[in-house]
Amino acid sequence: MKVEIWFEFASTYSYLTVSRAEDLLQRAGLDYEWKPFLLGPIFRDKGWETSPFVFDEIKGAYMWRDMERRAERYGLPFVRPQKFPVNSLLAARIMTAALGHSWCSGFAREVFAAQFARGEDISDPDVLTHALEKHVSDPRRWVDLAQSDYVKGELRTRTETAKDIGLFGAPSFRVGDELFWGDDRFEDAIAWAVKAGID
Amino acid sequence: MKVEIWFEFASTYSYLTVSRAEDLLQRAGLDYEWKPFLLGPIFRDKGWETSPFVFDEIKGAYMWRDMERRAERYGLPFVRPQKFPVNSLLAARIMTAALGHSWCSGFAREVFAAQFARGEDISDPDVLTHALEKHVSDPRRWVDLAQSDYVKGELRTRTETAKDIGLFGAPSFRVGDELFWGDDRFEDAIAWAVKAGID
Numbered sequence: 001m002k003v004e005i006w007f008e009f010a011s012t013y014s015y016l017t018v019s020r021a022e023d024l025l026q027r028a029g030l031d032y033e034w035k036p037f038l039l040g041p042i043f044r045d046k047g048w049e050t051s052p053f054v055f056d057e058i059k060g061a062y063m064w065r066d067m068e069r070r071a072e073r074y075g076l077p078f079v080r081p082q083k084f085p086v087n088s089l090l091a092a093r094i095m096t097a098a099l100g101h102s103w104c105s106g107f108a109r110e111v112f113a114a115q116f117a118r119g120e121d122i123s124d125p126d127v128l129t130h131a132l133e134k135h136v137s138d139p140r141r142w143v144d145l146a147q148s149d150y151v152k153g154e155l156r157t158r159t160e161t162a163k164d165i166g167l168f169g170a171p172s173f174r175v176g177d178e179l180f181w182g183d184d185r186f187e188d189a190i191a192w193a194v195k196a197g198i199d
Numbered sequence: 200m201k202v203e204i205w206f207e208f209a210s211t212y213s214y215l216t217v218s219r220a221e222d223l224l225q226r227a228g229l230d231y232e233w234k235p236f237l238l239g240p241i242f243r244d245k246g247w248e249t250s251p252f253v254f255d256e257i258k259g260a261y262m263w264r265d266m267e268r269r270a271e272r273y274g275l276p277f278v279r280p281q282k283f284p285v286n287s288l289l290a291a292r293i294m295t296a297a298l299g300h301s302w303c304s305g306f307a308r309e310v311f312a313a314q315f316a317r318g319e320d321i322s323d324p325d326v327l328t329h330a331l332e333k334h335v336s337d338p339r340r341w342v343d344l345a346q347s348d349y350v351k352g353e354l355r356t357r358t359e360t361a362k363d364i365g366l367f368g369a370p371s372f373r374v375g376d377e378l379f380w381g382d383d384r385f386e387d388a389i390a391w392a393v394k395a396g397i398d
Contacts, residue, residue, distance in 0.1 A: 046255070056245070056367070058365050058367050059367050061365065062365065062367070062378060062380060066379075066380070069387065073387075166257050166260065166261065168257050168258050168261070179264070180265075181261060181265070182383075184381075184383045184384075185265075185383075188268065188272075
């Protein structure tokens with residue numbers, strides 16, 4: 001059974017998931033689908049102007065320490081970027097334009113590495129262009145395509161779907177009707193999909 | 200190195216932790232300390248009148264489903280009690296009075312099982328007395344002791360300490376200065392303590 005990976009480029013824990021997703025899913029022999037979406041509109045519906053990791057300082061301090069430990073556990077480099085959370089709109093739009101192309105997973109990993117392994121600002125189009133350069137010969141065309149009405153609408157619709165199916169954080173996983181929230185539920189989601197495929 | 204287990208009797212995920220703690224810690228050869236505390240005062244400091252699983256219905260719905268899955272994974276029975284969250288004050292006070300006695304772990308497990316395996320209301324003194332009966336010959340004396348100024352003060356002080364060290368949810372674990380939040384970080388806390396003991 002297919003695993004949908006709902007992620008947000010501004011989300012720290014999404015970095016952990018996206019960095020290890022292909023390896024885990026291929027080993028489990030599972031099909032998967034990237035679902036880039038925006039948490040901003042979901043947070044705003046709750047009356048939140050920013051991430052709870054910013055307005056709840058105690059929880060935020062814990063998250064940064066927890067991220068250090070979890071990244072180390074997975075052998076991933078991790079730095080705390082100066083800006084958090086960043087505006088991830090263009091990154092999510094480029095990913096949306098790239099969905100279905102074999103290089104889109106590599107692009108997503110590259111954007112997360114820029115932000116959380118090297119501390120770069122991924123709201124900067126140059127950083128995204130640089131990530132695209134590693135995968136395509138015409139990065140400008142992809143940045144333009146990402147800002148087409150069609151791609152903008154696709155991302156907006158996907159974010160609405162995220163609300164409709166009850167997502168409230170990232171990363172989240174959907175396997176059939178089953179929802180899992182958090183990088184620490186990724187293995188549970190995989191086990192669920194494997195079991196559903198056998199039953 | 201010792202693992203401190205900070206838990207709240209009204210907390211669903213604390214049920215998972217308390218039910219499996221002794222087994223996990225004994226297998227790891229680790230010393231541990233129960234730290235019953237109250238989340239209410241910590242939530243009230245944030246302006247919350249109840250659990251986020253109540254006022255955030257979407258997150259609440261997810262939590263109940265997640266609890267079903269996690270309990271099944273651990274082989275624990277689980278029902279959703281009619282009242283949530285319950286007033287856990289008396290339970291926490293009895294546990295505080297019982298700390299240091301060999302039967303206190305069994306009492307804690309029993310109270311959680313009453314609430315989340317059988318759906319009983321643990322704010323009812325009779326339910327707590329019944330849990331005590333399995334471990335002591337004079338349950339009334341323990342209920343009285345639990346309401347002494349000394350025990351009340353101990354629980355109040357421990358809850359203040361929880362705030363001071365940056366706890367914001369339950370269960371949480373402290374190993375030296377390292378904090379871990381959530382039943383899904385219990386194994387990480389244990390691994391940390393084992394490693395700290397070797398280094």
